[in-house]
Amino acid sequence: MEINYQLQGPDLENLRRHLLLGLRRQRGGMIRRLGVWVFIGFAVNFAMRSYRQEDWNVYHYFMWLLPLTLFFIALIWLPIWQRSQYGQRWLEQYAGNYLLNLTPAGISYRAPDGRISFYAWPEIMGFEAADTELYLYLRRDIAIPIPRPALGDATDVDNFIRKVRDYWSAHPDNAGKTLPAMAPTPHVIQLAALAGNLLQATRLAFFINYEPRAFRVSLGIFLQLLLLNLLSIGIVDYVDAMPAPEFNIYGLNKFGITTLLMLGGVAIIGNLTLQRENMLRLLVIISASQIVIHTIYFSSWLAAERWWPDLPQVLLGLYVAAVVWTLAVVFGILRRLYPQPAPSLLFLLSIYAFFTLSLNGLLPSYRLYYPAETEDDSSEYEAANRLDVEDVFYRQTELLNEELAALHDQRQGKTDLYFVGFAGQADERVFFNDVSLARNVLDRRFNTAGRSLVLVNNADTVYNAPLANRHNLEAVLQGIARRMDKEEDVLFLYLSSHGAQDHKLSVSFWPLRLNDLKAEDLKTLLDNAGIRNRVIVVSACYSGGFLDVLKDDNTLILTASSRDHVSYGCGDFTQYTYFGESYFAKALAKNASFISAFEEARRLIEEREQNEALDSSGPQIDVGRNIAGILENLEVDTAEPGQSLAADLSxxxxxxxxxxxxxxxxxxxxxxxxxxxxxxxxxxxxxxxxxxxxxxxxxxxxxxxxxxxxxxxxxxxxxxxxxxxxxxxxxxxxxxxxxxxxxxxxxxxxxxxxxxx
Structure with missing residues (x-):
């Protein structure tokens, strides 16, 4: 059905007044809603600024107030502009001949400037028959006016009205609905639509038959589904960060980028299939399905983390299952929306996976809530921030002299063991814990009490323990060499820190600038000190690279990993590294042999790595030809149970x-x-x-x-x-x-x- 008609200035002015009258009926509600959103915006902004403990400053609010100010200026200026000559001139450009064509699929509409628009029947939100015009509403404030005289007599008008309603009702998306006279007032939160979409998404997620057309689709619903998904993720992160959750603004950035990647993948799918009209529907269905999958996955994840905390492979299995489940659901969605052969659908799925999994996996992982920084963590940072760098460096000589002066001399005719611990990384306390553990075990089991000291990079000990760096290690080795019998006594050197693929040991203590320790430098220090009998233990990633450089006939070398593998256990959430705990706390605490204890520790580490589905770290050992016999002379368990560390100390x-x-x-x-x-x-x-x-x-x-x-x-x-x-x-x-x-x-x-x- 094709209709030619003409609109003049008075017709367009009547349209403007008619739409304005309809809007005025809702103005009170609109103003109330605007007031609510303004209040919420101020409250959220104030809360975030208070959370950051920032002083009140207009600059902080300027970027938020600017768009709000522009919005209200536009709201006030619009009616003034419409009544001005500029508004009338702008309206006159739409005067001229129009061509309207009704089809079962929708309405095609040609404007006076030759532009042709097409609106599918679901896009028609209302149809009003007024006294002089008929109005097809695309939105409450946008309508296509049709003068009654352009349709003919009353019978022709009735036929047109009936045909519009029949076409509209016959469309699959409008099944069971009635075309309203006015475009309905949109609700800010469309609960019925959200509930219906989530119900269909649940059927979809569990592979129960569903109808894609049953999903309510609009940009507003898509945005609300995104917010609901964000809310579900936030609740999980909040619960997981209990009892002291702390909001992380970067978690919103991560969610936003993840959403953009999903939009990019869907846009490419729409372009490849030449069905761009299904893009919004695809986004809505995927977003609703994600909420269902995320709810089940995160609930299972929290339960597994609580009930099986020592089985990380359970969490890994849940993650893999969630990824496979998501891809299977998306494949089912693509199959229903795009009638393509299975290989083509799999290709489309690979595009979606590339954007949402591969590219997303390159981004840093930020959660919406983290456990609040503990008092110990904050005090460490504050202590490091207050360091007097000059004072720290000038105190090193005094601290080293005190440590060396407290060491006991060697005993004639006995093989004494001297222990030196080196905790190179200040950012993570686990390395200091490792070194402390090793010293405690050796003091108790191998009589090193009074013959042990540690070099530590840690803000809490910086003024009463020497730093772990190359110069201090050199001074300590020289000092021990002067006290020990180099022919019969043994040095036990334990180094714990991060390692690198170039086989350097990380030596770091912000804000101090320290140099990493290379295996060649360590060998030079030991050789220059003249210490002959050595037990060297290196707990770090890629620490196997130290072995070839340091090994000789009088040296036992133990490393936590091979030269091309990482070791495990560093970080802020572990007390000891895997190697430190297995070797010192478990194996050496009950074994009199450094070599046998290593074999036991290697077995424990391999079992733990297998249970946690980790790549093997491959701990290494090299036993010098002469060192095994020398170590047999060490005294083990000779210290009395009640003997303290106070002997001979001031x-x-x-x-x-x-x-x-x-x-x-x-x-x-x-x-x-x-x-x-x-x-x-x-x-x-x-x-x-x-x-x-x-x-x-x-x-x-x-x-x-x-x-x-x-x-x-x-x-x-x-x-x-x-x-x-x-x-x-x-x-x-x-x-x-x-x-x-x-x-x-x-x-x-x-x-x-x-x-x-």
């Missing part, structure tokens, strides 16, 4: 040693769980008695003591030696504590008592 040395143990992971946990609660109770009980003595002294004092393996407390000392300090020392000596963990042979503790004025 008070100041014991204080410094105790401060270092405060940063040891095992020692810190033991003190937090057992020592501090017991001390608080004892001090509360004895506080009145100690201060009520006739000769009580309120002078501040420092108290040091050693906790023995059985939990007993000995070697209590204090300075200055006041009666009050002696009273508190007696109260401390009467405490009964649980036995120390196996990793600790003795635990020096420090208490500084400060009395308020």
């Amino acid at each position: 008070f100041d040395q014991r204080v410094r040693q105790g401060r270092r143990f405060e940063q040891d992971a095992t020692a810190r946990d033991y003190e937090k769980k057992h020592v501090l609660p017991a001390m608080s109770a004892a001090l509360s009980k004895s506080l009145t008695d100690c201060l009520s003595q006739h000769d009580a002294n309120n002078e501040n004092f420092t108290l040091v003591a050693d906790i023995l393996p059985d939990g007993g407390i000995e070697n209590i000392d204090y300075q200055p030696a006041t009666n009050t300090a002696a009273c508190f020392g007696k109260a401390l000596g009467g405490l009964s504590l649980p036995p120390l963990p196996d990793e600790l042979s003795s635990l020096p503790v420090i208490y500084e008592m400060v009395f308020a004025d």
Whole structure:
């Protein structure tokens, strides 16, 4: 059915007034909705600024206020402009001859300038028969006017009205619906449409028969599905970050880029199939399906993380299953929307997978919520940020001299073992934990107490322990060489840090600028010191590259990985590396042989890597021809169970040693769980008695003591030696504590008592 008609200026003005009248009926609701959104916008922006703890500053809000200001200016200016000569002139350009053609598929519409538009029947939102014109609504504020005289007499008008409604109702997307007289007022949140789409998506996700045309499709619904998907991801991240979740703005960036990649993949599919009209429908169906899949996947993931935390292969299996499930669902969607052969559909699926999986996988992984930074984490950062770099470097000589002066001399006729730990990376405490663990085990099992020291890059120990760098390592090796018998004694050197494929050991401590340690440099340091008998353990990725450089007849070398593989366990969420825990905490703690302990540790590591579906790290060992016989002369388990670390140490040395143990992971946990609660109770009980003595002294004092393996407390000392300090020392000596963990042979503790004025 084809209709030619003409629109003049008065007709267009009537159209404008008619649409404006309809909008005025809704203006109150629109203004209320605008007010709500403005309030929400200000509230969200204020909350985010408060969260960031930024001071009130107009500049912070300018970029948000600018578009809002432009919007309200346009809202006020529009009616003024419409009544001006510019508005009338703009309206006159649409005057002229129009050609309207009704077809079963939709309406084609040719304007006076020759442009032809086509609107499918689902795009017609309303059809109003007014006194002088008929209006086909594309939106509440956009309509195609048709003068009644252009249609003929009343019978022709009725035929036209009936044909429009019949065509509209016959379209599959409008089945069971009635064409309204006015375009309905759109709801901000279309709950019925969302619920219907999610119901169909559930059928689709479980491969139950569904009808693609049953999905309600619009740009607004697509955006709401995206927000719903974002909400589901946010809830999962929030729950996983409990009990102290912290919002991460970069998680929104990741979600936005992921959405753009999905849009890119769908756009290419639409262009290749020459069916661009299905692009929005494809986006809506995929988005609804993702919500269903994500809800089930993330729920399973949270459950597995809670009930099987030691089985990461379960999480990996869930991820692989979710990827396969998603691709299978998308393949089913493509098969229903695009009638193509199976190979062609698989090609389209590969495009979607390339954008949403391959390219998306190149992006850094940001979650919407992370566990809030702990007090320890924030204090480490603040301590590093406050470092006086010049003071740190000038203190190194003093710290090294103190450490070396505290070392015991070698014993004639006995093979002594000297331990040096090197924790090269300051960003992750796990390396310091590894070195502390190794020293504790060797002190307890191989009598290195008094002959062990550590070089550490850590903000909390920077003023009482030497840095881990090449110059300090050289000074320590030279100092130990002067104390040991180079023919019969043995050096045990343990280095723990990140490694690289060029076989350098990472040495890093921001804001200090330190140089990485190469295997060749380490060999030069050892050779120059003249230390002959060596046990060198390197726990780092690609640490096998150190083996060929360092091996000789008098050296035992152990590495956590081969030269071309990574090792595992570094990071902020592990206490020890896989190698450090397996070798020192498990194997060497019960084995008298460094070599046998390595074989046991390698077996434990291989089992763990297999259980966690990790590539083999391939720990390496090289036993020099002479070193095995020398190691047989080491004393093992000769230290008495109650022997402490206090022997031959001055008070100041014991204080410094105790401060270092405060940063040891095992020692810190033991003190937090057992020592501090017991001390608080004892001090509360004895506080009145100690201060009520006739000769009580309120002078501040420092108290040091050693906790023995059985939990007993000995070697209590204090300075200055006041009666009050002696009273508190007696109260401390009467405490009964649980036995120390196996990793600790003795635990020096420090208490500084400060009395308020």
